[in-house]
Every structure is written in C-alpha cells, then in structure tokens.
Amino acid sequence: MGRPLFRLSCSLTDGSMCRVAATLALLTVAIAVGRPDGACAEPPLSVAASLSRAKLERVGDYVRNEIATGKIPGAVILVQQHGHPVYFESFGVRDVASQLPMTADSIFRLYSMSKPVTSVAAMMLVEDGKLRLDDPVSKYIPDFADVKVGVERRGEPALTLKPLNRPISIEDLLRHTSGLTYGFYGDGAVRKLYANSDLFDGDFDNARFVERIAKLPLAEQPGTRWDYGHSTDVLGRVVEVISGQSLFGFEKQRLLDPLGMTETASARDDRDRVLRGRCGAAAARRRADA
Numbered sequence: 001m002g003r004p005l006f007r008l009s010c011s012l013t014d015g016s017m018c019r020v021a022a023t024l025a026l027l028t029v030a031i032a033v034g035r036p037d038g039a040c041a042e043p044p045l046s047v048a049a050s051l052s053r054a055k056l057e058r059v060g061d062y063v064r065n066e067i068a069t070g071k072i073p074g075a076v077i078l079v080q081q082h083g084h085p086v087y088f089e090s091f092g093v094r095d096v097a098s099q100l101p102m103t104a105d106s107i108f109r110l111y112s113m114s115k116p117v118t119s120v121a122a123m124m125l126v127e128d129g130k131l132r133l134d135d136p137v138s139k140y141i142p143d144f145a146d147v148k149v150g151v152e153r154r155g156e157p158a159l160t161l162k163p164l165n166r167p168i169s170i171e172d173l174l175r176h177t178s179g180l181t182y183g184f185y186g187d188g189a190v191r192k193l194y195a196n197s198d199l200f201d202g203d204f205d206n207a208r209f210v211e212r213i214a215k216l217p218l219a220e221q222p223g224t225r226w227d228y229g230h231s232t233d234v235l236g237r238v239v240e241v242i243s244g245q246s247l248f249g250f251e252k253q254r255l256l257d258p259l260g261m262t263e264t265a266s267a268r269d270d271r272d273r274v275l276r277g278r279c280g281a282a283a284a285r286r287r288a289d290a
Contacts, residue, residue, distance in 0.1 A: 051086050060091070114266050117264075134170070149220065162221075168222045173231040173232065178218070193216055207240070
C-alpha cells in the first residue's frame with residue numbers, strides 16, 4: 001500500500017492557519033497517496049481527463065490568493081479522476097520561519113484522524129474475538145458503571161443528574177452516541193462543565209484522561225443522539241486495556257506498520273522530520289541504516 005500521505009491541510013505556522021482545510025474541501029477532492037521510498041516525484045497527470053483544465057486552474061488561483069493575502073502559508077492539492085491524477089500542485093511554503101517550499105512529500109497534521117484509526121483498531125479486536133460491540137464500556141473501564149446524565153431544567157441553575165437508561169456500549173463509542181461530548185462548542189450546561197474541568201491539566205496518559213472524563217455527566221442518554229465528542233478517547237483506552245499495550249503501540253504493531261504507514265503518528269513532535277518531508281525523512285533513515 002505504500003505510505004498514505006494525507007493531503008489538503010496547512011503547513012507549520014506561528015499561529016493557527018488551518019482554515020484552508022475546510023475551505024478547500026468545498027473545491028477539491030483530497031486523496032491519500034501511497035508510494036514506496038524513492039518514488040516521491042509527482043505522478044504524471046492524466047491526459048484523458050474529462051475535467052476542465054481551465055476550471056481546475058481556478059482552484060490554484062484561489063489558493064495562490066489565499067497565500068498572497070496571508071491567510072495560509074501553503075498547501076498541496078491533488079485531484080484524481082478514475083484513479084488518475086488530473087491536478088497535482090504544491091503552493092507556498094511548508095514553514096513560515098524557514099521559508100522551505102511546500103513539496104509533494106510534505107508531512108501534514110490532520111486533526112481527528114486518530115478517530116478512524118482507533119476505530120479500526122477496535123474492530124480488529126472485535127475480529128479477534130476479544131471485544132463485542134454490545135459490551136458495556138464499564139466491563140473494561142469500571143469508572144463508567146456509575147456515570148450519570150446531566151439534565152437541564154428551565155429555571156433551575158443546577159443540573160439534575162439522572163441514572164442511565166442503559167449502559168454505554170462499545171458500539172456507542174464507535175458511532176458517537178455515548179453521550180460523551182466536547183467542551184469547546186455549544187453552550188449547554190454539560191458542555192460548560194467539560195470546558196471548565198481539569199480534563200487537560202498537567203501531564204496525563206489515556207488512563208488518567210478517561211478517569212477524568214468518567215467523573216463528568218453525559219450530555220444525553222446513551223444511544224439517543226449523535227454527539228461528536230470524547231467517545232474515541234474512551235475507545236482508545238478500551239483498546240489499551242484489552243491489548244495490554246499503549247494505544248499507539250497497538251496501532252503501530254497491528255495496523256500502521258503492516259500498511260507501511262511509518263510516517264503516521266498521533267503527535268508530530270519531530271519538527272525536523274516534518275520540515276524535511278516524507279521522502280527526506282525516508283532518505284535519512286536509509287543513510288542511518290547503511
């Protein structure tokens with residue numbers, strides 16, 4: 001499969017410039033490309049493409065304007081049709097400080113990709129017979145046996161805590177119907193509790209993080225509403241409990257390494273590797289192994 005490289009994102013900046021990811025999603029199709037080490041040149045464009053080249057160029061004009069007006073530092077855009085690239089171009093720089101140009105092998109941070117990766121890891125445990133979709137989460141994380149639902153009542157400042165109608169299941173975690181939410185959007189009382197809690201205080205691991213989440217009330221009864229939140233964080237801890245490994249250790253051994261996704265990680269702290277790009281990093285590894 002090679003190394004999937006997620007496209008359509010922002011490069012390293014001194015501030016938050018990720019708005020382009022959502023904006024360009026309306027204009028282009030971002031496709032993950034995997035190629036073995038040493039094959040990092042851009043693929044030849046399809047000559048039989050039926051898409052209008054002139055209209056595709058308008059996408060590039062839009063991105064160049066975003067860069068020229070200081071909204072983003074750079075981007076990589078790939079549009080494919082019937083499995084063949086019809087538009088593939090790099091724009092701007094990958095890092096504002098160094099002014100290194102954006103290239104086809106640039107490594108990007110793409111938020112929330114841990115969700116599908118962790119969900120696949122959980123389904124692998126289901127295939128292994130070690131996990132069932134209808135298992136209660138409390139089977140693996142006992143703290144969730146006593147979790148309550150926070151109910152707002154008009155005219156009452158305090159939340160009313162109600163018992164669960166049924167336990168949170170593994171399936172709820174996978175489909176975001178657990179009642180767990182986020183605290184950075186919405187103005188409900190439960191969301192405000194999340195926002196003002198100690199969830200992200202200090203240095204913590206998944207076990208400690210999930211322990212903190214279990215002390216907060218749910219926003220809804222399990223299975224009643226889709227709510228984008230911390231469900232996958234809890235699912236990741238379930239993977240750790242069952243496997244006896246760290247979440248990334250399990251994903252690396254069972255999923256990422258077998259697929260050749262050696263540049264994929266849950267956090268990208270190696271700034272030098274990011275600046276060199278995927279092919280530069282691969283070349284450095286080969287030199288080190290020689």
